[in-house]
Amino acid sequence: MDEIYLDNAATTKPLNEVIEVMCEHLKTNYGNPSSLHSKGFKAEKAVKSARKKIAESIQATPEEIFFTSGGSEGNNTIIKGIVDLAHGETYNIVTTVIEHPAILEVYKACEEKGIEVRYLNVQKNGQVTLEEIKKKVNKKTIICSIMGVNNEIGSINDLVTLGKTIKGINPHCVFHTDYVQGYMKIPLNVKQTGLDAVTICAHKIGGPKGIGALYIRKGLNVKPLILGGGQEKGFRSGTENVPSIIGFAKAVEIKNVSIHNRFEQVLKLKNKMMDYFDEKGQDVMINGKDHCSPYILSLSFRGVKAEVLLHALEAIGIYVSTGSACSSNKKKHQYVLEAIGLQESYREGTIRISFSEENTEEDVDKAIYKIEETVAQLRVLTKYRTKEKK
């Protein structure tokens, strides 16, 4: 059975070049960068060159890039690292209601400690407005985290404009973005956005799992989360995950040259599916039509349960996701769809299709056909009758 993998926002298939360079490294260049001998030196040089590549990909300098174990660690590190250094009078911290749990849970933990957390609401398309920023961010805000691309519905925030507004209100507020779903998909220039911190990771762009990076603007003081041997200039201890770092850089090297082409290519795929369901789909909602990443499409079918639809599609070789993969095991986690005002009858039938440039138009045609067919079959079983299309 031919497989059609449409769960690229959960993770991507590692690129062959990434696998090769990692294997090669594991076999031959296995030294510890901290070792004084030549094997250590070689590993250190490899990490150095990887750091440079990743820095250049967002117009940062190498000393502004710190390797982490991935998105969750990056988000935890920056939020806790800023809050822990806050002192003096009362302050607040700001984020949006539709962040990934790796942000929201950290903010909630701060809230439990008595810190004032202000949540930015989003519009129906999942975007944060400038009015909302002006309402919530003030002189006492020490950090504001706004995701670049939402992981469930793909909504894009205009970080440049948001950043200007935030800095206009409070130049000292740390502006942080979780850019895991945007990195290498939608160009980001940290120098233009006023961003102080950016979380990225490798396994959404053809790299290995368990490696990511945190950009921290030069001069910003952040308390380290993990102490120990003093790696990463004392900011993130623990022996460097050298093979993964090299794999990460390889993925960046390959993806960085084709951001615009891939964007157009994937946009075509998404539009094809979106337009089809928009025109012909019965009782289906497209969550976030405008200002969304071409890589993510959220579709809600009334009268079916997303998990059943997912398994029925899997049985015919089509892999999608319900909501987001990280939180799909928890039913309560439908807060993103709730925040954009989706009715419950649609929420429970929501699947996320996430594309990559490896998907073809034929894949998408087949997936459209199969999704429609499967939804219809399931609706027969649950005795759901679609309303006449206007």
Next chain:
Amino acid sequence: MRHVILVRYGEISLKGLNRRYFIDLLAKNIRATLQSLESTKIQKIQGRIIVHISEEELESGLEKIQKVFGIVSVSPAIVIESDFSVIEETMLEQIKDEKFKTFRVTAKRGDKNFPMQSPEIGRRLGAAVLKTVPDIKVVMKNPELNICVEVREETYLYYKAIQCNGGLPVGCSGKSAVLLSGGIDSPVATWMMAKRGIEPIGVHFHSFPFTSERAKEKVIDLAKIVSHYTGHFKLYVIPFTEIQTKIVELCPERQTTIIIRRYMMRITEAIAKQNEALSLTTGESLGQVASQTQEGLGATNAVVNLPVFRPLIGMDKQEIIRIAEKIGTFETSILPYEDCCTIFVPKHPETKPKVENMDKSEIPMEAVVEPMIKKAIEEAEIYKL
């Protein structure tokens, strides 16, 4: 000095002429439970089973053996020569690091050749303890330390008895086919029947894509946990999608839940017969959900001939959860995957179904269902856990 686990069995010793059979079965079940340990040897003596075990494996052996049904309590003990001075010396050495303010000595003489009688052994050992350890006194009721000495051909010295689950050795009551959904109740029901000596045959209905591979894996994990009590566990996973879809297609919506259950009961009975099981077991509890009313149970009961045991029938959810937590199935049971019971729940399920109406509603099924059932049973996956 050797280490043993003393095993006490309660109810079995009352079983008259069948006693030997029960004890042999219990010994066999203990042996099976401890088979992964290297050092164990099992010995039957008057009124007890003795498990010889190395010091290194004692802790893990104790943990495992507590799960064997038919055992009332176990004590980790040491075996020494039946010589008073050896007994005294060893005991004093062993208690010297214990912290206690009150104690007693419980002595029992099984070997009538030993020169002292039980009370005298107790008195003399007690005196030795009082002389060695300062600021302590003897109490007969609830002492902090109970020094137990059993003088037989050799002498057993121990300080605690760990209460176990009691019951009867698994297998002595024959087999029962258990409907395992993957929820909280059915593993508890299985455990309770196993406690009365039943060897369970698990039957799980798998309706991919309505239930996922993870839901199936969850049932296998649950069966594995219960198998620590039952020794082994044969689990049938029945592919049920075809039958379930047919029922939804052909039968009235309000009755689908009950009719689905009726077919599950029929198939489970067929599996029971294949395995020479003499009954069916379910985790139903009266009134817990719409299909577990008296009428609902009556309607599902009506399609099988074997007796159907429902050990949880009079229990509240909280009581069931407490047992699930105790036996270690709760955490696995609450993993949130769609299971067949939740997926086709009609908006207004029939709560007072009549058997005649159900029979009538199933008429459209009759023409098609027989080969489907046959195929489902033939294609069942069998796991031996």
